[in-house]
Amino acid sequence: MAFTGLREAGLTKARIEALTDGIFATVMTVLVLGLRPPTIDLNTPGASLSSELFKLAPNILTYALSFITLGLYWVGHHNQFHFVRRTDRTLLWINIVFLMSIGFVPFTTSLLGAYPGDPAAVRAYGANLVANGLGLYGTWWYATSSRRLVDRDLASSTVALVKRRILVGPAVFSTGIAVSFVSPLASTIIFFLPIFYYILPGHIDVHIRGEHGHEEK
Amino acid sequence: MAFTGLREAGLTKARIEALTDGIFATVMTVLVLGLRPPTIDLNTPGASLSSELFKLAPNILTYALSFITLGLYWVGHHNQFHFVRRTDRTLLWINIVFLMSIGFVPFTTSLLGAYPGDPAAVRAYGANLVANGLGLYGTWWYATSSRRLVDRDLASSTVALVKRRILVGPAVFSTGIAVSFVSPLASTIIFFLPIFYYILPGHIDVHIRGEHGHEEK
Amino acid sequence: MAFTGLREAGLTKARIEALTDGIFATVMTVLVLGLRPPTIDLNTPGASLSSELFKLAPNILTYALSFITLGLYWVGHHNQFHFVRRTDRTLLWINIVFLMSIGFVPFTTSLLGAYPGDPAAVRAYGANLVANGLGLYGTWWYATSSRRLVDRDLASSTVALVKRRILVGPAVFSTGIAVSFVSPLASTIIFFLPIFYYILPGHIDVHIRGEHGHEEK
Amino acid sequence: MAFTGLREAGLTKARIEALTDGIFATVMTVLVLGLRPPTIDLNTPGASLSSELFKLAPNILTYALSFITLGLYWVGHHNQFHFVRRTDRTLLWINIVFLMSIGFVPFTTSLLGAYPGDPAAVRAYGANLVANGLGLYGTWWYATSSRRLVDRDLASSTVALVKRRILVGPAVFSTGIAVSFVSPLASTIIFFLPIFYYILPGHIDVHIRGEHGHEEK
Numbered sequence: 001m002a003f004t005g006l007r008e009a010g011l012t013k014a015r016i017e018a019l020t021d022g023i024f025a026t027v028m029t030v031l032v033l034g035l036r037p038p039t040i041d042l043n044t045p046g047a048s049l050s051s052e053l054f055k056l057a058p059n060i061l062t063y064a065l066s067f068i069t070l071g072l073y074w075v076g077h078h079n080q081f082h083f084v085r086r087t088d089r090t091l092l093w094i095n096i097v098f099l100m101s102i103g104f105v106p107f108t109t110s111l112l113g114a115y116p117g118d119p120a121a122v123r124a125y126g127a128n129l130v131a132n133g134l135g136l137y138g139t140w141w142y143a144t145s146s147r148r149l150v151d152r153d154l155a156s157s158t159v160a161l162v163k164r165r166i167l168v169g170p171a172v173f174s175t176g177i178a179v180s181f182v183s184p185l186a187s188t189i190i191f192f193l194p195i196f197y198y199i200l201p202g203h204i205d206v207h208i209r210g211e212h213g214h215e216e217k
Numbered sequence: 218m219a220f221t222g223l224r225e226a227g228l229t230k231a232r233i234e235a236l237t238d239g240i241f242a243t244v245m246t247v248l249v250l251g252l253r254p255p256t257i258d259l260n261t262p263g264a265s266l267s268s269e270l271f272k273l274a275p276n277i278l279t280y281a282l283s284f285i286t287l288g289l290y291w292v293g294h295h296n297q298f299h300f301v302r303r304t305d306r307t308l309l310w311i312n313i314v315f316l317m318s319i320g321f322v323p324f325t326t327s328l329l330g331a332y333p334g335d336p337a338a339v340r341a342y343g344a345n346l347v348a349n350g351l352g353l354y355g356t357w358w359y360a361t362s363s364r365r366l367v368d369r370d371l372a373s374s375t376v377a378l379v380k381r382r383i384l385v386g387p388a389v390f391s392t393g394i395a396v397s398f399v400s401p402l403a404s405t406i407i408f409f410l411p412i413f414y415y416i417l418p419g420h421i422d423v424h425i426r427g428e429h430g431h432e433e434k
Numbered sequence: 435m436a437f438t439g440l441r442e443a444g445l446t447k448a449r450i451e452a453l454t455d456g457i458f459a460t461v462m463t464v465l466v467l468g469l470r471p472p473t474i475d476l477n478t479p480g481a482s483l484s485s486e487l488f489k490l491a492p493n494i495l496t497y498a499l500s501f502i503t504l505g506l507y508w509v510g511h512h513n514q515f516h517f518v519r520r521t522d523r524t525l526l527w528i529n530i531v532f533l534m535s536i537g538f539v540p541f542t543t544s545l546l547g548a549y550p551g552d553p554a555a556v557r558a559y560g561a562n563l564v565a566n567g568l569g570l571y572g573t574w575w576y577a578t579s580s581r582r583l584v585d586r587d588l589a590s591s592t593v594a595l596v597k598r599r600i601l602v603g604p605a606v607f608s609t610g611i612a613v614s615f616v617s618p619l620a621s622t623i624i625f626f627l628p629i630f631y632y633i634l635p636g637h638i639d640v641h642i643r644g645e646h647g648h649e650e651k
Numbered sequence: 652m653a654f655t656g657l658r659e660a661g662l663t664k665a666r667i668e669a670l671t672d673g674i675f676a677t678v679m680t681v682l683v684l685g686l687r688p689p690t691i692d693l694n695t696p697g698a699s700l701s702s703e704l705f706k707l708a709p710n711i712l713t714y715a716l717s718f719i720t721l722g723l724y725w726v727g728h729h730n731q732f733h734f735v736r737r738t739d740r741t742l743l744w745i746n747i748v749f750l751m752s753i754g755f756v757p758f759t760t761s762l763l764g765a766y767p768g769d770p771a772a773v774r775a776y777g778a779n780l781v782a783n784g785l786g787l788y789g790t791w792w793y794a795t796s797s798r799r800l801v802d803r804d805l806a807s808s809t810v811a812l813v814k815r816r817i818l819v820g821p822a823v824f825s826t827g828i829a830v831s832f833v834s835p836l837a838s839t840i841i842f843f844l845p846i847f848y849y850i851l852p853g854h855i856d857v858h859i860r861g862e863h864g865h866e867e868k
Contacts, residue, residue: 012729012733015668015672015729017232017235018235018668018669018672018676019672019675019676019725021232021235021236021239021676022239022456022459022672022673022675022676022677023676023679023680024236024239025235025236025238025239025240025242025243025456025676026239026243026460026676026677026680026681027680028240028316028317028320029240029243029244029247029320029323030243030247030680030681030684031320032317032320032321032323032324033247033323033324035321035324036324036327037324037327037328037331037332048337049332049335049337049338050336050337053328053337053341064317067313067317067320068313068317071310071313071317074236074313075306075309075310075313078229078232078309082229089726089850092726092729093722093726093850096718096719096722096725096726099679100679100683100715100718100719100722103679103680103682103683103718104683104686106680106683106684107683107684107686107687107688110687110688111688111704114688115688115700118700119701120699120700120701120704121700124704199306199310234449234452235452238449238452238453238456239456239673239676241453241456242452242453242455242456242457242459242460242673243456243460243677245457245533245534245537246457246460246461246464246537246540247460247464248537249534249537249538249540249541250464250540250541252538252541253541253544254541254544254545254548254549265554266549266552266554266555267553267554270545270554270558281534284530284534284537285530285534288527288530288534291453291530292523292526292527292530295446295449295526299446416523416527451666451669452669455666455669455670455673456673458670458673459669459670459672459673459674459676459677460673460677462674462750462751462754463674463677463678463681463754463757464677464681465754466751466754466755466757466758467681467757467758469755469758470758470761471758471761471762471765471766482771483766483769483771483772484770484771487771487775498751501747501751501754502747502751505744505747505751508670508747509740509743509744509747512663512666512743516663633740633744
């Protein structure tokens, strides 16, 4: 039984990524399924499918927010595993807990869709987003402490930069939860903000580019 | 941390493909789930399951249309990524927005299934198909502009040929939407047309075959 | 753009397999979801959850039948692609039509679960199983005609053996449909028979083993 | 047709893993979908979404239990396939039966969620967990008997250690079922216990680490 450590590590990493990609793909699909065709009485004067569809606009926006936010976390996981060289049982389990939080998103999204103005729905949704972020942070923190599962010579500045980038999400989402005590609508708007922060190419891309000399993210 | 750019690019491309394949697989499955066994009162004189199943025929046809159309876009994505050599954050996000549009297909399909004659349902479905096509076009446009993420010596004629092929879909689907102001039924028939265009092997296949000298798609 | 034909072919095959595995995984999961907890009135004298669960036994058996039958087709696809060396657009589309048939299984299964004694439900379910088998046959027929997408020196006896094995399914399922005009229950029993035929290691395994000298399936 | 046995074996193993990962990903996602937003009448005095959400706490806990337990079995499968070198038809089928048992988890979980205090629900859920464990045991037993599908020099102590570890689950879950005749609540608590046993790194990790000289699980 002569393994090369690297090959085995790659295999394991590949299966964690496979489960992660599978769960993200299913969650992102199932999310949009929460939208149901409106049931309307076409005999009612003035009732029309198009007016009913316009009433769904806020729901559609909520689902889009969740889809893009899940995309953010998938990209974050993807960037992070770019650096991971080995895996161990603990990393597997931190990842599974992260995925459990991701798996709750269709539930909290449908909650927010059903009760858009309710502070409890806003907070449940926000708490889920915070948990997602902390899960991602946990994976990175565990993998990089004493360079446990990454390359020994990974720059401290890169480790810290990724930590800061990840924590922006939970910080903003927590602010959104706090604001829900004043205005649930403002909270929802705040939940959209991290999208703009994360989608724009940040320092980390420049950093990686400089380090490796190619434009791979 | 000595990466070979190529290996890393392959890894990233592999995960985008994994998410894409996962979402397509789930969407295509979930689509057919919209069909529910008819609930019939077997005591009613003349009521029978087989007659109820025949009434489902238009729904089954709608679902088949969506399944095949999703297949078209999956094949399109697949052909496109054949040429992609590198990835970056922007490509990731164009791809995620494309997948969000794909993820809406079960919703607009069930809408069309529930209100087959309604122009609003026809237009919502058509708009979704147009958005799918534009998402695919966006990926290709971004990847090939200044040969950003493809081989530097990829022929301009290939880039243009793929662009033209992709845009046939949105063009026909837009025509279908316009026709819905006259006849929603005619629209639905028009939505079927791109299937015949895309399924038949086109110039692009010949082109690739000539260029590489093997029968790979 | 210097491709090695083999590597590219491998890539394409990998993505067809990825979509196939993804759809099978989702269909097989979604299938069992058709089982819903019974809604019982625990205040009714004599009503109990355990007696209600026993009443679900035929449904559970139907779902198990579909799950195992899907497993059969997945293994069949898997065995077939063992021999496929190249892909082309036509193979992609035969495969997508095959997957569309597979995607209908949760619908026809829930139909059979809802109307177990109804000949129409039995026939719809049987027709779906026949379509699955013909889809698999189509892939193999297309790939092996003139050795289009397989190794040029693949033995004719292997091609014919695989064809015969695949057709046993549709032949038995068609018999089951015919029997439904006499006894729908007998049909359902007949639908179980191919499981025993396919699960037992057949000549094809011995054949492959002999040819390659290793115990690979 | 000159195969290298190893490459083909790897391919086959890869597809079994792909189906397994896909089914686990879908099951784990679909599980959490069983949670539905509460339907409340906000006009009722004292009714509030937050109080209704608190009532969901036991359901959320049940779903978390199932998610983590599925994670356990996924990790177990993952660890096991680390050692598998070849596959055959029988292994494929043991694995498919194992996956069928995994696929039932959303059903038995929603059963336990709907009837938390009912002994029948507790036993159905426990029986499903036992079946999962026996399925995993079956795979390992079959693969390692006479070193059928693993390396010939795999230590007997490793084989036995893995067997013992796997059987802890079914043993504890069976105890939980027995306890349900006295207290269904106590059963549910017992169902949680294996989580602590499996999540903590055990002798097997130390064993593998010592054998291979790297920290790969």
